[in-house]
Amino acid sequence: GAGVSQSPRYKVAKRGQDVALRCDPISGHVSLFWYQQALGQGPEFLTYFQNEAQLDKSGLPSDRFFAERPEGSVSTLKIQRTQQEDSAVYLCASSLLAGSSTDTQYFGPGTRLTVL
Amino acid sequence: KQEVTQIPAALSVPEGENLVLNCSFTDSAIYNLQWFRQDPGKGLTSLLLIQSSQREQTSGRLNASLDKSSGRSTLYIAASQPGDSATYLCAVTLNTGFQKLVFGTGTRLLVSP
Numbered sequence: 001g002a003g004v005s006q007s008p009r010y011k012v013a014k015r016g017q018d019v020a021l022r023c024d025p026i027s028g029h030v031s032l033f034w035y036q037q038a039l040g041q042g043p044e045f046l047t048y049f050q051n052e053a054q055l056d057k058s059g060l061p062s063d064r065f066f067a068e069r070p071e072g073s074v075s076t077l078k079i080q081r082t083q084q085e086d087s088a089v090y091l092c093a094s095s096l097l098a099g100s101s102t103d104t105q106y107f108g109p110g111t112r113l114t115v116l
Numbered sequence: 117k118q119e120v121t122q123i124p125a126a127l128s129v130p131e132g133e134n135l136v137l138n139c140s141f142t143d144s145a146i147y148n149l150q151w152f153r154q155d156p157g158k159g160l161t162s163l164l165l166i167q168s169s170q171r172e173q174t175s176g177r178l179n180a181s182l183d184k185s186s187g188r189s190t191l192y193i194a195a196s197q198p199g200d201s202a203t204y205l206c207a208v209t210l211n212t213g214f215q216k217l218v219f220g221t222g223t224r225l226l227v228s229p
Contacts, residue, residue, distance in 0.1 A: 004159070031214065042120070042205050042219030043160070055214065091159060099214050102148060102167060107159030 002026070004108035006092050012114045013082045021077045021111045025094030032075050033105060034067055035091040043091055049075060050098045061086075082115045089113070118143045122206055122220035129196055130228050137191040137223045139206030144184050147209040151180050151191050154203045154222070163204075164191070196227045 005024045013019050025032050030051055035043035036059075046059040051072035060067070064083075069075040079086055089112050093105040119142045129135055139149070148167045152160040164173045164180040166189070172181040179192040193200060203224045207217040 033215075033217075035217075040221070042207075042221045043217075044219070045216055048214055048216065050214065056212070056216070093160075095215065102165065103215060104162050104165070105215060105217070107161070109157065109159045 004092055004094055004106050006090075006108040006111050008111060009109065010112050010114075012116065014116055015082060015084060017082055018078065018080045019082055019113065021079075021090050021113070023075045023077070023092030023094075023108060025073065025075070025092070026096075026106055027073075029094035029096050029106075030098045031095040031103070031105075032069055033093040033095075034075070034077050035093065036061075037089040037091055037110070039088070046077070046090075079113075082113075084115050087113055087115045118146075118208060118210060118218045120206060120208055120218050120220035122204075122223050124223060125221065126224040126226075128226045128228065131196060131198060133196050133227075134192070134194050135196055135225075137193070137204050137206075137225070139189040139191070139220055141187045141189075141208050141218075144187055145211055146184065147211055147215070149180075149182050149189050150207050150209070150217070151178075151189075152205040152207060152219075154205055160205065193225075196225075198227050198229050201225055201227050 032049040034046040037043040048056040049069040064080045089110040095103040097103045166182040177194040203222045206220040
C-alpha cells in the first residue's frame with residue numbers, strides 16, 4: 001500500500017495483559033514516530049526511530065512501554081502489564097528524511113487500545 | 117516545557133461561513149508550525165506547514181498565519197463546507213534535531229448544510 005498501516009485497528013485487553021502494536025511505514029522512509037492520543041486530547045510523542053536506531057524515547061510513560069524497529073522498517077510498540085490508563089489511540093507516523101524540519105510526517109489510522 | 121493551546125475546543129457553523137481557529141504556544145523557539153486535520157477513525161493529514169521564518173501559508177480555501185514572537189497562529193477557512201467537518205490540530209516542531217511535534221488539544225469543527 002501507499003500509506004502507513006497499523007494493526008490491529010482495535011485491541012481490547014484485560015488489565016495485566018501484554019499487547020503488541022504493529023506499524024508498517026511507507027517503504028523507504030527513514031524516520032518513524034509513535035504517538036499516544038487519549039480521548040479528547042492531541043497526540044503526545046512517545047518515541048522516535050531513525051532507521052533501526054531509537055534516538056529518542058523520552059515520551060514513553062513508563063518502563064512497561066517498549067518499542068523496536070530491528071530492521072529499520074516495521075516497528076512494534078509493546079506494552080507490558082497493561083493498565084486502564086494505557087487506554088488510548090496509538091498513532092504511528094513515518095517521514096522520508098532524518099533531521100529535517102520541513103519533512104512531512106504521514107500518519108497511520110491508529111490502533112485503539114481499550115484496557116478493561 | 118512547550119505547551120500548545122487551541123481555542124475554541126469546538127465550533128459549529130452553517131455552510132458558507134468564514135471561520136478562524138486559534139493556536140497559541142508558550143516557547144517561540146520552534147522550527148515550524150503545522151496544521152493537521154483528523155477525521156474519526158483515521159490518521160492525521162497535514163494541511164499546512166509554516167516555517168519559523170515565514171508569516172503565512174495558503175492552500176486553496178485555507179490560510180494559516182504565524183506570529184512567532186507572540187506565540188500565535190491562526191487557521192482561516194473560507195466559505196466552509198460540510199466536508200470540512202473534522203478535528204483540526206495545531207502542532208509545533210521543537211529544535212531537537214528531528215521533527216518532534218507538540219500538539220494542541222484540537223478544535224472540533226462541525227459545518228452544517
